[in-house]
C-alpha cells in the first residue's frame with residue numbers, strides 16, 4: 001500500500017518538479033538578464049558621464065588656454081592709451097549707444113578683463129580748460145576683436161530741465177560719428193580695465209545677475225561671458241526697464257550670438273525681462289512669453305517667486321534706490337552680505353545715518369577735525385579741511401581714494417564694490433565709527 005502510494009506520488013510529481021525547476025531557471029535567467037542589462041546601462045551611463053566630463057574639462061582648458069594666450073599677447077598700459085571707435089550703434093529710442101573700440105596702436109592688442117569691469121576715459125571738451133574723466137563698464141565678453149561700452153545720454157534732471165545734459169555722455173553721443181567700418185578721425189583716451197565688481201567666468205557657483213536700465217552693462221558682460229565660456233553654469237539674469245523702447249537686449253548683436261538658442265538648450269540658463277511701465281504694444285510680448293517677459297519692477301517678490309532658493313551669489317547694478325531696496329530685502333531673506341555685490345554708476349548718496357559724531361585725525365598733515373553726520377563722507381570732510389586725498393569715481397568703484405587706517409574703524413552706509421585692502425578705507429563712501437586716525 002505504502003509502496004503503491006510512493007510510486008504513485010513519484011509518477012505524477014516528476015513533471016511538477018520539472019516545471020518547478022524550469023520556472024526557477026527562468027526566474028534566475030531573467031534576473032541574470034536584468035542584472036546584465038543594469039550593469040550595461042550603468043557602464044554606458046558612466047561612459048557617457050566620463051565623455052561629458054572630458055568634453056567639459058577640455059572646453060574649460062581650451063578657454064583657459066585662449067585666455068592665457070590673449071593675456072600673453074595683449075599688453076595693458078599705464079595711464080591712458082589711444083583707442084579708435086570703430087563702430088557706433090544707436091539702440092533705437094533707448095537713449096543708449098554702444099561704442100566698439102580698438103587700440104590705435106595695433107601692437108598693443110586688446111587688454112584682458114574680467115566681466116563686470118569698467119574703462120576709464122579722458123575726454124577733452126571744447127570750451128573746458130581741463131579734460132574730464134568718466135567711467136564706462138565693458139558691456140560684452142572678452143572676444144579678441146573689440147572692447148564695447150554702452151552709454152546712456154545723461155539728460156537734464158526733471159527738476160532742473162534748463163541745465164545742460166551730461167558732458168561725457170553728450171560728447172560720446174554727439175561728437176563721435178562713425179560710419180560702419182570706418183575709423184573715427186581722432187581717438188579716445190582710455191585707461192586699462194579696472195574695478196572689483198566682476199565675476200569669475202569659469203566658476204561653478206550659481207549666480208543671479210540683476211541689471212536695471214543702463215546698469216545692465218556690467219552684468220550683460222557677465223552673462224555674455226557665461227554664454228560663451230561656461231553655459232553649464234546656473235544663471236538667472238533679470239533685466240529691469242520701463243518698456244520695449246528701452247529693451248536693448250532684444251536688439252541684434254547685444255547679447256552673445258545665438259543667445260536665445262543657447263538658453264533654450266540649457267535649462268540652467270534663464271533670462272527674464274521685466275517692464276515696469278509697458279507700452280500698449282508690449283502686451284502681445286508679455287502675454288505670449290510669460291516665462292521670459294513680465295510686468296512690474298524687479299523686487300524681492302519676483303525673485304522669491306522665480307528663484308528655486310536664495311542660495312546664489314547676486315550681482316546687482318541699477319538705480320540707487322532699486323539696489324538699496326534689493327540689498328535690504330535680500331539680506332532680510334537670509335542672503336549673506338558677502339553674496340551681495342553691487343556696482344554704483346553715480347556718487348554714493350548717504351541714505352543711512354553714520355555712527356554719530358567722532359574726531360578724525362589726519363596723521364601726515366597733522367590736521368584734526370570733528371566729524372558729524374552733515375559732513376557727508378570722510379573725503380568730503382578731508383576736502384573741506386584742505387587734506388588732499390586723490391579720488392576719482394566717488395562711488396566706491398575705483399579705489400583711488402583708499403587710504404590706511406592708523407587707529408579706529410569706519411563703516412559704509414552702502415557697501416562699495418571695490419575690494420579695499422585690510423586696514424584701509426575708501427574715503428569717498430565711508431564714515432567714522434568712533435574716533436579715527438588716518439594716514440593722510
Ligand SMILES: Cc1cc2nc3c(=O)[nH]c(=O)nc-3n(C[C@H](O)[C@H](O)[C@H](O)COP(=O)(O)OP(=O)(O)OC[C@H]3O[C@@H](n4cnc5c(N)ncnc54)[C@H](O)[C@@H]3O)c2cc1C
Nearest residue numbers: 135136137151152155156163164165166167168169217345
Ligand atoms: C564704475 C562705473 C561704471 C559706469 N558704467 C556706465 C555705463 O556702462 N554706461 C553709462 O551710461 N554710464 C556708466 N557710468 C556713469 C558714467 O560714468 C557717467 O557718470 C554718466 O555717463 C554721466 O556722466 P556725464 O558726463 O554725461 O554727466 P555729467 O556731466 O556728470 O552730469 C550728470 C548729470 O547732471 C546734470 N547737470 C548738469 N549741470 C547741472 C546743474 N548745474 N545742476 C544739476 N544738474 C546738472 C546733467 O544734465 C546730467 O544729468 C558708470 C560709472 C561708474 C562709476
